[in-house]
Amino acid sequence: MPKTQSAQLSMTGKQKAILIVLLGAQFMFAVDFSILTVALPKIGSDLGFGLDSLQWVSTAFALTAAGFMLLFGRIGDLVGRKKLFLIGMALLTVSSLVGGLATSPELMIAARVAQGLATAVVTPSGMALITTSFEEGPLRTKALGLNGALLSLGFAGGAVLGGVLTDLLSWRYDFFINVPVGVALFFAATAVIKESVSEDRPKLDVPGSITVTAGLLAFVYGITGAEREGWGSPQTWGTLLVAAVLLISFYVIELRAAAPLAPVRILKANSVKFGNLGGLITFSMESALSFLLTLYLQQVLHLNPFQTGLMFGFLGLGAFLGGTFASKILARTGSKGGMVLGLAVQGVMTGVLFLLGENKTMGIAAVLVTTFVGGFGHVLAIVSYTVISTSGIEDSEQGLATGLAAMTQQIGFTLGIPVMSAIAASQYGVLKNGVASKAGVLDGTTFAILVDGLVVIAGALVIAVLLRSANSSTSAPVRAASDEEEPSLTAAH
Structure with missing residues (x-):
């Protein structure tokens, strides 16, 4: 490799320190998203939640995280991304302490609302700090690849960690674990990250x-x-x-x-539209797959929650490898090619699980292999969508672009499970005392898994066709109709 090219792929010590802090924060938030999954029943019994109100422990977080993501992404452009990042880390640390000490449902919900707000503040500002710290090209792709790997590893590992902490100590440590990590990341960010803010600061x-x-x-x-x-x-x-x-x-x-808040020229840009479409598909369908496989593993194969969590460790391993090699793959395929490839792999590996049956050995083997390979494709799609949806956008608007990308991620997590759950329920057959039979659960989950895989494959085809057409038709810069000096946006290649 020529020295100049090798240099382009090497990070400085300062860049490595910045990336460690930012990726540490993103990993922490990814773990938080799933760490309470196993602990919810115990939280409900200890704090006195009713069956009809326990879901608010998850809903309160999802509402605020997704609802405020775009707003805080844009505010970061205007007031400073480092400043918002530090505010969000402080809020997460305090709210985690409150959640761990909660003695009533009301205090728990308040803590989860605050954690959701912290997620809405830190996620887009952290992503924007990554994209503004690394120029568009191989280094940024490498950084985003590591980010995608740790996100997926955090989502997969959060449930396992939550199960271990809940079983060995208490569900309260699912919250307390954030406190020392949050404090360390806050002071590390103060020391190594420099402020990043748009030079042009219009009113909100x-x-x-x-x-x-x-x-x-x-x-x-x-x-x-x-x-x-x-x-x-x-x-x-x-x-x-x-x-x-x-x-x-x-x-x-x-x-x-x-x-x-969000200039229409950015919302209509080909790279933003199709990048976020790919992100929505990969996140919503992968979260739905995890839900459906949990039903299959526990209600058909009769694994316990801890064993189920360990099964998803292979998905996390595949995801980590996908993020590690994503920059090299995208260097050959381009970001669009990487997204199409990633979605295709995820879709095929999901769809073949339609063949799952009641044989425990075969079922476990099939899930381990397909989630490993599918996780690799999933993260390749994540990295590609992030690169596409943030490429060609001025640094002054990276908070908006990463806010849109992060919002897509949160909505994808929220959307996939209820949609695929309804599709699965349509195939459960006759319920006895409101409960589906083992055969009914198998029929419902495998049918929904097939639909899930087909949706992902259809998304890959749509992006392959329309992103190519859009790229060819938007080779000229996209400009605001009222201002010929607006920054140009070009579709990612």
Whole structure:
């Protein structure tokens, strides 16, 4: 390799220190997303949650994390990404301490709301600090690859860690573990990260901020409500209708705003549209697959929660390897080719699980192999979508771009499970005392898994065709209609 090319792929000591801090924070938040999964029943019994209210431990987090993600991403552009990152880390540390000490449902919900807000603050600012610390090219792709690997490893490992801490100590340590880590990352970030802020600081678009945040909150509430009330509930569809009206209103406001929260030229950019479409598909369908496989492993093969968590360790290993090698693969295929390849691998490995049966040995072997390979493809798609959706965008608007990408991630996690759960339930057959038979669960989960795989493969085909067409048609810079000096956006190649 020529020396100049080798140098381009080497990070300075300062860049490595920055990346360790930022990836440490992203990994921490990924673990937090799933660490309480196994502990929820114990939390409910200890704090006095009813069966109808326990889901708010998860919903409160998802609502605030997804609802405020875009807003805080844009605020980071205006007031400083490092400043927001530090505020978010401090909020997470304090709220985790409160959650661990909680003695009532109300205090627990308040802590989870604060943790969700901390996620909405840190995730886009952390991603923006990565993209602004590494110029567009091989080093940024390598950094984003490691980020994707640790995200998936954190999601997969969080449930295992939560199960171990809950069994050996207490569910309270699922919260307490964040405190020393959060303190260490806060002071490390203070020392090694320099401030990153847009030179042009327009006033915050208040009408746009209100409508998009309220719209996203309503959308996530409607989706999570489908799990509680069902898809046929008037409340579910009423909330989703309100969300649609608010989000359409947001788009209209952005068309007319002098200093929009999310400039329409960015929302309409080919790279942003199709990059985030790929991200939505890979995140929503992978989270749904994890849910469906949990049902299969526990209710069909009769594994316990801890054994189920260990099964997903292979997915985490495949994901870690996918992130490690993503930069080398994208150097050969391009980011679009990487996304199509990643989605195709994820889709095929998911779809073949339609053949799962009641044989325990065969079932375990099939899940281990397919989740390992599928996890590799999943993270390749994650890295590709992040590269595509943040490429060609000025540093001054990286907070917005990474906020959109992070919001896509959170909505994907929220959307996949209730949709695929409803599809699985449609095949359960006759219920006895509200419970499906073992054969019914097998039929339902395998059918939903097949649909899941087909959705991912269809997404790969759509992106392969439309992103190529969009790239060829948008080779010229995309400019704001009212300002010929706006930064250009080009689709990622």
